Amino acid sequence: MNQPFIDLRDVTVRFGAADSETSTLALDRTDLRIDTGDFVALVGPSGCGKSTILKLIGGLLSPSSGGVIVDGREVGGPHRTRIGLAFQNPTMLPWLTVRENVMMPLKIVEPFRQHYRAKKKGEYAERADALLAQVGLTGMGDKRPWQLSGGMLQRASLCRALVHEPQLLLLDEPFGALDQFTREELWGTMQNLWMTQRPTVLLVTHDLREAAYLATRICVMSARPGRILEERNVEFPRPRSIEMSYAPECAELVQALRLRIAEARSDLSPRTTEPSVSLVGAEKEAA
């Protein structure tokens, strides 16, 4: 496969007008390539533009310059790649049942959309139930979102992101708001879902162990304006286990990533130390 599934070329994103003082450069001439079926985790200091990349690929944002190509086409065109999206916040609609929430994409995405009325009680409901069962929510389809716990809602949210069998799955810190045990459980669920459907996945995360557990490749980003500093392939055999994520080779990887991000963060440090410098100056004056 010569052509990558996702191809970001020389992408710059600037918020606000280029000449105004308030404008911020979120991404600066970034390149990123993701092959079909890859599971790429994007890590980096906070505010470095990880979510911006995700939004670019999802077509929610257009670049100030450069090109974003997904599946051989410029993003934003009429021919759309099927994409699933999940956030930290599960955003279930409270007036629908969990099953109806999961089926929501089928109501909107072609070609499912035209059959929705006819199949919503049969085939589509079965599809949603099968997915719910796969993430351990058997029999929860008729419940309302408020009757589920945070972890369960996040599982349902993953189902909603996958029900239309997307070619591309975009995850923006989907496990960020969960406790550690639930989170690790959901890593397993996620790995399982990925191994059965094999979509291309882009995961934005702060959790390095999560990246090491799930990803086939990890991209480390620099502080704002973001660029990809380093890419690492993760070769651990699958299915991976939680025990593996505590094994020495994994700890080594996490430690290496941690150092790289700390380095990227230290680019910020002159700004944070500035006040103390001026304080020294003030002391001198006082003396």
Add this chain to the structure above:
Amino acid sequence: MNTATTIDDALTAPAGASSAASPTSTGAASSTGPSPAAATASVTTPRITTPAMKPAARKRSFKLSRKLRQRMLSAIAIVSMFALWELACIVFNISGLILPRPSAIFAVLLEKGPLLWPHAMQTLYTTITGFALGVLAGVVIGMIIGSSRFAYDVAYPLLVGFSSIPKVAVVPIFVVWFGAGTVPAILTSMVICTFPVVVNVATGLAHTEPELQDVLKVLGARKLDILWNVGLPRALPYLFASLKIAITLAFVGTVLSETVAANKGIGNVMIIASGNFDVPLVFAGLFILAAMGIMLYVISSLVEQRVTGWAARGNEVAMG
């Protein structure tokens, strides 16, 4: 949500208490693990929850009786208000021309009931028509304004301007355009009840979570898809909250217009009665208006409960 957890506690408590000695059940009860500390913790939890179960059960029966008591108390409050009124009129020897006794008003209601009935129906019909038109206009305008930031910014000053005009001032204009009678009354009540609906529908639409919009946009949803599947259901609780305000305002509009320019309706009856110093009849009209107002308010809040029952709990989810 709170009640659900207490019921769960109450249900699991006896089971935990009866078999707390066996190590397997303690492991199941506490998710932290089978450490000695956890075991003692799981022994103490039933001890806390078992006495808590009784108040929970008592609370439910207490709640029912409290609701009943509350109803009884408000009935007593109404009756005693009338009694006090009657008593005050007798004790201070207030003239029936200034403040008629409730008994006199009820007597008028009974006596002139058949005569008042068509007027009451006229007022009700005008109000409901004006209300329906006003809500329809409000929903349409609110949808347009609420689904686009641009339209919101452009139209908002205009709307505020319209809504701040005293509605009494509009009635003469309607009368000039359409002549005295039913049409100005309908239009007045429509105009007066549109604004709260517009504001609430627009607010409800504007409150759609950006993340959810992103999820749908990535799927290729059109603006209309998002409006239909997310925006409108999300705005429903806001709409119904505004309906309760709108229905009372619609009454104000109708009666206002009827007192200024009409030959039918309770407002008209009251203005004629006050011209004839028939004060008990004026008060009778007031009573009829109050009764109809309460009736329509109750109907709209019942509809609200049925349609948007999810909203009360939905908010809890959004917060937690």
